[in-house]
Amino acid sequence: MLEAEPTHHHTGKAREELAHEREYVAGLYARLDELREEKLEQLGEVRRNTAVGSHQNRSERDAFASLYEDRLAQLNAVDDRLVFGRLDLDSGEQRYIGRIGLSTEDLKQLMVDWRAPEAGTFYQATAFERQGVRRRRHLILQNRQVKAIEDDVLDPQMLSDSEALQGEGALLAALNSKRTGRMSDIVGTIQAEQDRVIRSPLAGALVVQGGPGTGKTAVALHRAAYLLYTHRDRLKSAGVLLVGPSSSFMTYIERVLPSLGETGVVMANLGRLMPGINAVGTEAPEIAEIKGRALMATVIGRAVGNRQRIPAEDRVLDVEGQKIVLTPKQVRRARDKARATGKPHNEARLTFVKILLRELTEQLTEIVEGKSIGNSADRSYLAEDVRASRDVRIALNLAWMPMSPEKLVTELFAKPALLEAAAPELGAAEREALYREPGRPWTEADVPLLDEAAELLGELDASGGRDAAAREAERKRDIANAERTLENVQQSLEDVGVDGVLSAEDLAEHNAVQAEQFTAAERAVLDRNWAFGHVVVDEAQELSAMQWRLLVRRCPMKSFTIVGDIAQTSAAAGASSWQQALSPHFGDRWQLEELTVNYRTPAQIAEAAARMANAAGQVVSAPKAVRDGVWPPIIDRVADLQQALLTAMPEELAAVDGGLLAVIAAPHRVAGLAKALRAEFGKRVGHGAGSLEQDIVVIDPHEAKGLEFDGVVIVEPAELVSAGRVGDLYVAMTRPTQRLRLLSSTALPAGIES
């Protein structure tokens, strides 16, 4: 790698090259600033005018304002490392690759978006397959300045092996940098095997299997950005859903997509997959495992069916002093007809109620006419009397109660008789374990059950008839309004003649942004029935059968990117093979790609983790580590864990030298350890989700999933291995980028020591 400082090592030629790149990059930033300035001015203009004008004019201006704001936000987000590469092509062309595309005012291209097809060779060209590339250059920037350049010369004479890392210097610089507690993008140094995954076609299900640190999360995020760029038309309106394991993980990755210029992705952790439910409760893994079984779909189905009940005997009902009778046979017939509509419970209830009200009204009419108190002209009054009768209402509700998903699941788990009727396959002990106090917070494992129930119950308002119709009308009005605003914007753009105020590109972008604001981002998170254009699932090995059912409902097209590592499964309901997890939902229509290089964990540490897993009888895909690392795993056998931790801290903090240090322990230890550390290190210590801004973090393996740290101390590793699952310890051991220390007061799991 060609370092900028100190310069005396450089030949005159190299200095010249560096000077040239600095000048070019300065030009790119100047253009970026110019565009920003332009947007700021336009925004100011629009804002000055917002005070006046009709309501309609105002909403047009609001639309302009939000367009400029979005553009500005995008231009600001790409400032850091705006450009990172250059291709020298056989044609003599020099092509700069960056976060976004940039052109001069007269449309001369200055820089190509990394996702554009013309940028693909930057990641794909090798000495074996040059693809028209003579030289690939990595530009390493710091504070808008080119700090170093690094060249891969793809000369056919200098054949090297095609597996070689691209831009090794740039890559190693990225890998050795200190961690901040937030993931950063890898757009400058995406490797060929990763790029193939990122750019694979949209349709179908793609499974990306890779050991720890192979860049699965990075690849998933870059793929989402790539798909949005390449299939903008389809995906901007339908949206992309990105699912991750925990809220700390979502915080960890939340800045990556904006840095890639994308905001149109709906991100959710497993507790937030059903609109209106935020599952913050926790429960024992054994219980989550039961709730995750595919059987639960049948159980919920039966629980719904059991709420459509035939009374044991005739029921006498009072209507305005007259007695009418509802028979079991009547109820059965009405129920069968209602079920035959194939509609969900609450919607089919309308049919059920209509049939019985009509029959009861007929009965009442006969009685009234028989007694000749009134005549058939009063029939509509009689119908109203039947409908209003308290007895009738109770009888109909007992037979077919309108239900919300929350009520159905709450009662199912709170009333043993209901569960027994719905789940005869479960043993008594299992059913007992499922008991749930009504009102307790929902858990991640409850969410798919609620969603399944919602699917089978349908809109609760449907049974209220008019309410639902009114809501639907309102929704239609909202959409129509949004569309009208867009048309107005288009019209006024034509009026001003698009004289550099806004380009057609701006307009298209704007439409997309609007469409997204009114649809994907906003509506998708509110609407259970929203069909996403694509779903990206990270840490997918953790998903239960019930969670898969939910996700497939969210994307009926089954366009999925599924990313994970089977060996890291820790959820009891998680998968032990992709085949087993996916075939119920995708059949054999999914494709497997593997990532084989570990970019995070140094070889000495990664090997110890793999040995440990193998010794426990678990097959792991052990990727090749890019770096050897400075330190082998450090193992301390200690008597007092807490004391040993406090003793080890100064050395560990010194070793990571201002970097991020994680203490990972079983959940029951986390609070105690955090307290002890806080007494010593005060505010520097955080624990649990969302605390990654501190430089010492105490967490359990579940929270550590997907994250990484410069240094990791594992307290009592033996406790992280349970019942044949080494997933937790394996996850913990593969988090560090530099250094791993284990404090053990009992027997150390086999294999860690070579």
Ligand SMILES: Nc1ncnc2c1ncn2[C@@H]1O[C@H](COP(=O)(O)OP(=O)(O)OP(=O)(O)O)[C@@H](O)[C@H]1O
């Ligand atoms: N091509 C690359 N260039 C630079 N850094 C990379 C590259 N690929 C991966 N990395 C870095 O390697 C680290 C591991 O990546 P990531 O977290 O995506 O791995 P993962 O496969 O999801 O890991 P795990 O399954 O262990 O959670 C991250 O710091 C990421 O930025």
